[in-house]
Amino acid sequence: MKKYVFLGILIPITLFSGCLKLPMIKSSPKKTEQGLYTKVPAAMQGSVREAEYDLKKAKAQVDLASEKVKLAEMRKDKAILEKNYADFEMRMAETQVKAAELEVKRKKLEAVDNSNLGDREENIKRIADLKKQELNVESENIQNKAELDILDMKIKKLAKEIQERKTQLAKNK
Numbered sequence: 001m002k003k004y005v006f007l008g009i010l011i012p013i014t015l016f017s018g019c020l021k022l023p024m025i026k027s028s029p030k031k032t033e034q035g036l037y038t039k040v041p042a043a044m045q046g047s048v049r050e051a052e053y054d055l056k057k058a059k060a061q062v063d064l065a066s067e068k069v070k071l072a073e074m075r076k077d078k079a080i081l082e083k084n085y086a087d088f089e090m091r092m093a094e095t096q097v098k099a100a101e102l103e104v105k106r107k108k109l110e111a112v113d114n115s116n117l118g119d120r121e122e123n124i125k126r127i128a129d130l131k132k133q134e135l136n137v138e139s140e141n142i143q144n145k146a147e148l149d150i151l152d153m154k155i156k157k158l159a160k161e162i163q164e165r166k167t168q169l170a171k172n173k
Contacts, residue, residue: 064172071165078158085151092144099137106130 037048106127113123 064169067165067169067172071162071169074158074162074165078155078162081151081155081158085148085155088144088147088151092141092148095137095141095144099134099141102130102134102137106134 037045109123109127109130112118113120113127
């Protein structure tokens with residue numbers, strides 16, 4: 001009876017372990033295909049070599065197109081920076097006009113005050129207010145100048161990178 005129990009346990013274990021090994025023995029079709037291809041006569045491998053060359057050429061064209069896309073994106077980024085630069089130049093010009101207008105108003109009011117015309121106390125308050133406005137405009141102008149300098153630096157850096165990429169792209173053609 002012990003023999004039958006032992007065989008009853010041993011037979012299913014043996015069968016089960018055989019099933020476990022079965023998928024691992026399975027050979028890959030790629031390896032078999034490659035092994036068979038090595039047996040093809042060299043005279044018949046010409047079309048395969050042509051196809052491999054075409055594949056290599058197509059991959060090179062994809063790489064080149066990818067580089068062109070990156071270059072175009074860099075040019076687009078540069079154009080955006082240049083637009084921002086122009087916007088800050090416009091702001092700076094507008095603040096300079098505003099500063100000049102405030103200076104004219106202040107000088108007129110100072111002339112009025114120096115001529116002892118109008119209410120002296122009111123003149124002093126208005127002159128002080130105009131000077132305060134002039135300082136605010138000057139502060140804004142300083143900030144705009146800083147932004148212009150930063151944008152100029154970014155534009156030059158990007159222009160250099162674009163030139164380097166164009167040079168690299170010309171070498172790869």
